Amino acid sequence: MLADRNALNNSLNAPIDIGFDHHIRNAADRHNYEGFVRPDAWFNGYDGVKVGAHFSGSYLRQKHKVQASVWINTGFGQSLPKGGVDTQHDAISFNLRYENATDFILRGSSFNIRARQLDGLHLYGGGLRWQLPGRATVLSLDAKYMLRADSTDLTYLLYPEQWEPEQWNGIATAQLWDRFDHRGGSMTIALKARSSAVGSGSHFGQISLTAVEEKKLGQLQLRVRLFGQYADGAMPRESALYLAGASPEEMMEDKYVRSIGFVPYDWLGYGAEMNHFQHGGGLNLRGYAGYLAPELVGEENELLFTYMGNSGWAVNGELDVDGLFPIRPRATRRWLHIDAYLFGDVGAITYLNTNNNQLLTDPRADAGAGFCFTIKRWWRFSDVRPLTIRFDMPLLLSRLPAAEDDYFGFRYLVAVGRTF
Helix, strand or coil, rough: CCCCHHHHHCCCCCCCEEEECCCCCCCCCCCCEEEEEEEEEEEEECCEEEEEEEEEEECCCEEEEEEEEEECCCCCCEEEEEEEHHHCCCEEEEEEEEEECCCCCCCCEEEEEEEECCCCCCEEEEEEEECCCCCCCCCEEEEEEEEECCCCHHCCCCCCCCCCCCCCCCEEEEEEEEEEEECEEEEEEEEEEEEEEECCCCCEEEEEEEEEEEEECCCCCEEEEEEEEEEECCCCCCCCCCCCCCCCHHHHCCCCCCCCCCCCCCCCCCCCCCCCCCCCCCCCCCCCHCCEEEECCCCCEEEECCCCCCCEEEEEEEECCHHHHCCCCCCCCCEEEEEEEEEEEEEEEEEEEEECCCCCCCCCEEEEEEEEEEEECCCCCCCCCCCCEEEEEEEEECCCCCCCCCEEEECCEEECCCCC
């Protein structure tokens, strides 16, 4: 007897079983394509309450994987920066993704296509992925096009001035990702090359390398991130490299920060001092979140802001110390995990001089302590992702913002998720 690896092609009418999505994981049914439907609701400060439905389906969680959501944006409960009511928000939002394994072509390979009109962003893309058999190595190719059709779509954003509207941003990406386990720890490496795609309103090229080392030191755990990027051309603001955190393009992949409504407005913006919000990414110099990072350059002391650029490097480190204090109350140990750590960041970013050459700024650095609170279980729901809230205190800065006087002082920021 030979096992039937695909029961869907045994008849002209594929066996399909549709049920309610109760978020409780059961064994996959090898005889049917399984689909699950549930009502869905969300919120942002511009659309207000969003009500709709979500469908997910797959065969053995490997073939013909579909994720589809659609919402009606009611506008009820809007929370805009200047108050009031704005009815120019999108009437409907949707998010669609299809993925299928292509083992018949190359073992461990798959392809995906996706489309969404969500939070003012039109995004269309697709890609190929290949995980080498028996290894952690992953190769991927991806292309996507993004558009914010007019200025009203910027109202959704935490940083509306950092996105270029009415212009297609097409990006082609090739990436190699690998993980190496070694005695006492592991290392992951991601080598990524990106360039503007055909039809894009801007033209650029970019290559970056990220290496993350994790190592156990007795009851402590050390994580070190090395990052370097070189890019050239007219980089769109939403895809640029940022000194303190993630780019607006990267923030679109996190539902908590892709739109206004969850982050207090007085924590946002760029100015002469740091603010209290940071989303991990970029050079991740968290002590300079919200800081314009001005530099006087050239013989004429021209004032340039270096909070974003094309190229740069960074070293980030975190030392978890919560292993020294194994306090896990019975009431929370199953669903809540708390990390305590010391951290330090150092890096430099480039700016363009009057001859349009990239020059590195002097390095900036920060150090301090932080906590991460992770809700790892949501009651009995097995497929709801954990949520991590991060509270960092960059107590020490190497270069002070103009509005500050003390290199050592109490500063804090709040974020969703960890950088590495």
